[in-house]
Amino acid sequence: MDLALLAVELLGTFAFAVSGALLAARKGFDVVGSLLLASMAGLGGGVTRDIIIGEGTPAAFSQPIYLAPVLVAVVLVLTGLLHETRLRRTLLVFDAVGLSLFCLTGTVIAYNAGLNEIACVLLGVTTAVGGGAMRDVVANETPQIFNPRGVYAVPAMFGAGLMVIVLSYELPLIWAGLVVSSLVFALRMISLKRGWRVPLAGRRSGRAAISDGGT
Template identity: 45%
Template sequence: MSHDLFPPGIQHALDLAGIFVFATAGALLAVRKNFDVFGICVLALVTALGGGLLRDLVIGAVPPAAFGELSFFLTPLVAAALVFFLHPEVQRINRAINVFDAAGLGLFCVSGTTKAYEYGLGLTASAALGVATAVGGGVMRDVLAGGVPSLLRDREMYAVPAVVGASMVALFIGFDKLNGFTTGVAIVTAFVLRLLAIRYHWRAPLAWNRRSAVAEEP
């Protein structure tokens, strides 16, 4: 069963935009970690395509778009090349990573949810897969870069904005209100919520009534 929410070109544009901004975030993190050019390209590719690969395998869209669309493979390499030659000064890299990562999170939670629904999943399952699309590449990136995935620690609410954005899309679909404007609202909401969480250090709660004397790991 398929539901045509957008013309194919719109879905493709959303995917490409998310791929580019996530690839840029991954490449910038590689620069911060002093990876070489190969490491920069690998981290850009994994960050950009990891969530989409997971989504496509779950919904049965095989071969995944990352392998069937040359533009999906080339876009992260273009982003990696731009970062390699034009990355900001070192003290500005963290801010750039956060902005691009937040943009990717907003774009992918929306595109992942809509594509899952178009392939016949229910609203709840579609939203869950939208979240997986948004955070999957970041998890793989963090593991390869030697860090604890942000999804598990959810510092400064990494996953929550994706949940909000994907849930908004599911609600818009359920009420037959999904269009270009409401799609943009969901993307911007997830993006702004993530940036506000970074700016004001919002985070998901720790275990209830935690009294451990062991300091939290950095």
């Protein structure tokens, strides 16, 4: 793997791992729970991508360096250096950083593996949202990808699509990647601030609302 791509992967792993460790702290989990959520958030999307591509052992299992960002994230949260009460919406910010970086790396790795453009976009999105979905499911939270409050998969899809264009036209990868990741991060954070939503799957019936305790 190219050194620059590995660096971005590790940075994205750290960002998502922090989000997992913060969620564990919010839930009152112990150290084992923190390590589990941080590992799932930081490594889950990349492992899923590598398994789908099918080119040997996933990088997270064959390269121990991937564990370093996870351990650092857990330590920072355990020691209180990173805490939601100190940094406003810390979990969502780190989650957005991971989303913006992993949609890039997932797309690039899929493209380098010789997959077609549509598959590259899909794997870019899978890499970006996979770890966060695992984190939320294990913590008994509604996965961000299914949460109507703020778009999640849409920014990742947008970024992955732009990266396919960048790769197809052989544009400067580092600078283009920086621009694309910034756009994805901004789109995610703006959607949270302004309450942007994607259309709901359907209207709930009154009977369903009553059975769930709604009015």
